[in-house]
Amino acid sequence: MQSLIPLFLIAGAAVGVEIALTRFFAVASWSEYGYWVISIAMTGFAVSGVVMVLGREAFLRHARWLLPGLPVAMLAAGGAGWIGVTLNAFNPLELQNPATAEAQLVNIALYYAALFPFFFLAGLAVSLNFVVHAGQVGRVYGYDLLGAGTGAVAALLLMFLMHPFLLVPALLPLLAVAAVIAGGARWRAAAVAVLVATEAAVFALAAPRVNEFKPIYAPLNVPDSRVVAEVLSPRGVYQLLDNFTERLDTDVSNNAGTMGIAAPPRTFGLYRDGSRIAALPMGQPSAEHARASLDAAPYALIDAPRVLSLGGAGGFRAAEALALGAAHVTVVEPEPVLREALLRGLGASPAPAPDPRVAVSAAHPLTVPGRFDLVDMAGDFLGADDQNRTAVTAEALARFLSQLEPGGMVSVPIGIRELPVYAVRVLAAAQAALRLAGVADPARHVAVIRSAWNLRVLIARDPFDAARVERLSAFAEERSFDLSYAPGLAMEGREVWNDLPPVSLESTMVEQGGAAQDAVAREAALLLAGTPAEDAFDRSPVTADRPWLSPLVRLASLGAALARIEILPQQEIGLLVNVAVLAQAIVLALVVSLLPLFARGALRVPAPVLGRALVYFPALGLGFLLIEIAFIEHAALLLGDRTSGFALVLTTMLVFSGLGAMWAGSVAAPGRALRLAVLVALGCSVLALFGVRGAVLAALDWPWALRAALLCLALAPISLALGFPFPLGLDRFQQEGPSLLPWAWALNGAFSVVATPLANLLGHGMGLSWLLAAGMVCYAAAALAWPKERS
The missing domain is CATH 1.20.1250 (Growth Hormone; Chain: A;)
Incomplete structure (x- = not known):
């Protein structure tokens, strides 16, 4: 042999x-x-x-x-x-x-x-x-x-x-x-x-x-720039840069000088795969700039808060919170290299000195125990790690609200320099979170304050009263920030310090006028009134089933997006890449499906058998990857890392599917084995559909090795079952004609090309649950297309 x-x-x-x-x-x-x-x-x-x-x-x-x-x-x-x-x-x-x-x-x-x-x-x-x-x-x-x-x-x-x-x-x-x-x-x-x-x-x-x-290219090539530390891992290539351009990336008022407040300090810049994820201190973190920063807004409303800081900003966030009057700060840093820097330093950047008022927690952000006056997301938190996006889902924000003491609030940052609509989606998630928390009128529990480039959504456990709104207005006025929304705050006649015109794909021009504009103020008022604007951009809340802030462009508006592609930020281009790959994949799938049919003598089998093959093998190619990609997203949350989630799901499903394929070669009744395998796969998918979110949340604080073992154990049965249909189908269909075997391999490959971009579009547009449901439909279709036994 x-x-x-x-x-x-x-x-x-x-x-x-x-x-x-x-x-x-x-x-x-x-x-x-x-x-x-x-x-x-x-x-x-x-x-x-x-x-x-x-x-x-x-x-x-x-x-x-x-x-x-x-x-x-x-x-x-x-x-x-x-x-x-x-x-x-x-x-x-x-x-x-x-x-x-x-x-x-x-x-x-x-x-x-x-x-x-x-x-x-x-x-x-x-x-x-x-x-x-x-x-x-x-x-x-x-x-x-x-x-x-x-x-x-x-x-x-x-x-x-x-x-x-x-x-x-x-x-x-x-x-x-x-x-x-x-x-x-x-x-x-x-x-x-x-x-x-x-x-x-x-x-x-x-x-x-x-x-x-x-982003790393320019700072890496300025005079006297040095890479002072490098870390290699599947998560990325980490490089710590030392040059004169690296400063703490925080939004400080233009009035800082007149307020007698120092500029943010020089720092090292930490880059992962060429994108800057944090500033690390050159000595002990300085916080002299804190009072002039946009991030200080919630501290103007809460005296001596106990703070849960999501993200440590290299140690700067705890220092800033203490300088702003925090009584205690619990720092949660999910990104492992940044967490290591907080605890032990990284290269030439030292770890922050121990402080009894500061605790670094290893708990997952969604499972941190305790009660707090302020849940404060660091400004660079969302960009520091792909999985941090789950912290701005409606479900996560509702959990943070449940941990607040009376008078407490959650502070969520978002960049608006590219598209103001990103802030609207965060605000929609805040509105949904408040409803999940049982609040009847969310509009009374939120405030929005911004600079020209960044914005903070403040979500309060209790309604904002007039005194708090007045204090927040005074804070914004002194620093030339804009209070885009607060309960009872009149928008008309208010001076706008930082011009923010609306961005539209429907118009070829940015709206201009004599007075400065505040696009977020318009959008916030409409959203919280229950009548959000409707155009090419998605304004639905970020949820656990759709945990992506971007892309924002609706699929129905792809034409407008292509026409105005020059104004779209990088994170929106991924949608267009997906659509282009999907279009190409569909053409390929049609060619692969039909070309052998027109090649004289290539496939010498009856038409009904060809029809069944054209359902069976494409369904397997689509179904396997739709289910796999859904599990990869859940595994990324479970393991706190997309790369680890991808690797473990891919390896486990391939290995156990391979074992299932070998087992399939020895079964005596292939039709019965196929039906049993599909039933097992459908049963596992139904369990995942209704139970995976709760199971993941329950296991988030387990040691990493136990979480990985749980993932492998959960994937083994469905992967073993998914290994049966393809070899069983190859063996059964080739009995009708040997030429069907390579064609079936081609069909499976062609529709696997379709599956990847389709899964991304379906997941982002409709949710992870739809991926599992679509995968289940595919396997059910394959079972129905199984060839009839010869009489």
Whole structure:
């Protein structure tokens, strides 16, 4: 029996390189462009299946040399593709300028040209193994999935040891090993020679770099800039910068000088994957600027508060709170590198000196015990870690409200320099939170204060009375901040210090007038009155089921978004990337579905069987990824880290699905086994649909290892069940015609391309629950499409 270890290594290398390329885009460009890698990979797999359908007999005749030859070809293609990717001059900012967009579209096409050959050859190698071992479909599929899971783990472990720009060269040797095992002496020599030549070319010609538009680029290239510390992990590449441009990023009044208040201090800048996530102190954190900052607003309303600070801002937030009169500060810092900096320092930045009035809590923000007068979110909290977004969901804000003492409040920051509507979504979440807390009239419990660039939503346990509104007005007036909303505050005739005109996709011009405007004031009044504005932007509350503040553009307004793309911020471009990838994926899926049907003699099976196959295999490709992506989002909250959540869900589902596929190869009654597997998968999905949120919240304070074990234990049954349908279907459908086997592989791959962008759009637009529900529908459809038994 021929060894399937080469297939295991090929699958591992393909998935490992795919993950490595997504990390490359995150560091060198924006993480949104990692969708392209997934799209290119699955496109390669899908096209390879079509080619195998059309040339099945020829591939079988030459399988003896193709089995070792394909990994050697992959090795060369992988090295060439990596060189091409790193030399690509793509600049995403130029996509937003019609004059420069055409050149960037060419660069996107060059990414596809560079990477497609590698993934096409990988798909060809896998589909050839299916054809050669047609009698062992379950075993082949199992080795494929187990190899893919192992490759994912290998890539993630390597991230602890090396920079993402070195990951692809580090993973390519797996292909040489595959060729050595699959072939004879000549292939062994060829594999070693190609490996040496490829690695030499990669290190001589590849030029991975951080693009000029990344926030780290300018400070990294100012005179005398130094990287004083670096941390490598799957979460990202952390770099601590020392240069004259790095200052504490806080919103301070223009009147600070006349108030006799010092400017914010110089700091180190901490960057993750090229984006600044915090300022770290050069000595002990200074708070001389605190009284002039926008963040001081709630401290003007509460005397000597006990504070729960979400995010430590490198130690500055606790120092500021104490300077503003806090009696005690409990700091919760979910981001692990920032938490380590608070406790032990980072590089040249020392840890803040111990203070009996300050406690650093390891609890998750959603499970911190105790009662507080103020729950105060640090200004950089939302940008410091992807998972921090869950703290501004309506459910999270309602929990914080439940922890307040009488007179207490929650203070939530949001940037408005790009789109004021982000503040409106936070305000909508605050309104929903107050309703969850049993407040009949939320409009009496919120106030909004802002500068030109940032805003604070203050959510009070008790209604704002006239005295508090007057104190807040005086605070804003002294510092030239704008009080955009407070109960009973008249908007008409009020002087606006910081002009904030509304931004609209429907208009080609920003509204201008003689007087300064306050777009947030207009929006807040409408929202809290129950009549929110309706246009291209989504103003619904952020919820646990839809925990994303962006994108804001409604799918129905994509045309307007494309017409005004130059005004959209980076976080909105991800939506357009998703839609573009989805459109491309749908075209590919149609081609893969229909092309073999028009190739004379390629598929010699009855039309009813083709119809069932056109339902069965696309449903599996869609269903598996829809369920997987939903679990990845829940796992990210459970583990406090998207990368860990992604890695553990991907590995667990691939490994247990691989075991299920191997088990499927030995069942005596495939139809009954399929129905049982689908019932198990549907039952697990229903349990997750109604119970996953509560289970995650209940486990958030467990040790990380226990949470990871819980996740694996919860995913094992459904993953095992999901491993059955594909090999069972391959085996059953090929009985109608051997040519169906590679076509089925192509269909599964093509609709997997569709699944990733579709899942992102569906999750952001409708919620995570809809992903699970859609996945369940797909598997039910597959069960109904199972071929009728022959009489």
